[in-house]
Amino acid sequence: MLELIRTRRVIRSMTDKPVKRAHLEKVLEAGRWAPCGGNHRLLRFVAIQNPVTLRLMRKVSPGMSQRPAAAIVLCIDWDQVKVHKIPAHDRAISIDVGTAMENMMLAAHSIKLGSGPVTSFSKEALRVVLNIPQNLSPEVIICIGHAAPKDQMIMIPKKKVTWQSLTDWERYAG
Template structure:
């Protein structure tokens, strides 16, 4: 098997941010698979400080969450959103726990892609922690919102644009 034939490498290259969805709901089985993918992400000291909340379309918190971001149209159009938070008491190193949350979110995005679904990492929503956490009934003294993943059955293709590797290298090897 060549590197390009490897299914993990292929998934990394093919995954896209999808911001438009059909009206079809996402199954509980698919949501569980996505959450399990997040659960298996690496974390410093294996402390796994992340916690998840699934907010499906139709839940009043779905609309409240939409009101917390300039990307409200994406949230409103999604079949569900997954709030990824860090439980503050479970954290041991702010930087390492934030890095672990990023790995957790990426695992979930890859699972979404692998299931034939579409999703997008909404980061701007974390700018107002009190409002965003309040919208889903969580206390900012206990939790720190890392991102909201909006997801659903894709109604668009994503953009494959990436900088060339040479533009990202600080020196050649």
């Protein structure tokens, strides 16, 4: 598991090789098993493999530069937020998006698929393309596909980041 966590990288360039439906299902299953606040399951997933739909999605998602063979859109179901009487500003709601996203990206990596999250898209236009109703808000697109042999456009941090550089023990030391 640690090795998978360490070696997963965001893939920003993909081949046009199709993603098997069974593989996409594995990734979706990993999203289902992500931890979520109160076990409320506020998320809905829209999985896309149709090339025409993917092309339309790209038209409204400037961040979707990798031309993926598949994608999963993670949406918050605001009706469920109300049903469970969760305040709209409760940070667990967006944390849920993050846990599902990471589970899915790690699952993709474990079956040798590349993935990359995209947050730069028009929510309203994506709603139209994917028939997403008003009670759902699309939060992130996870692009999924086979990494191009010469990927990478890695965003290099200005300073080297290690777990030690991120951690203080017992009390924050500044």
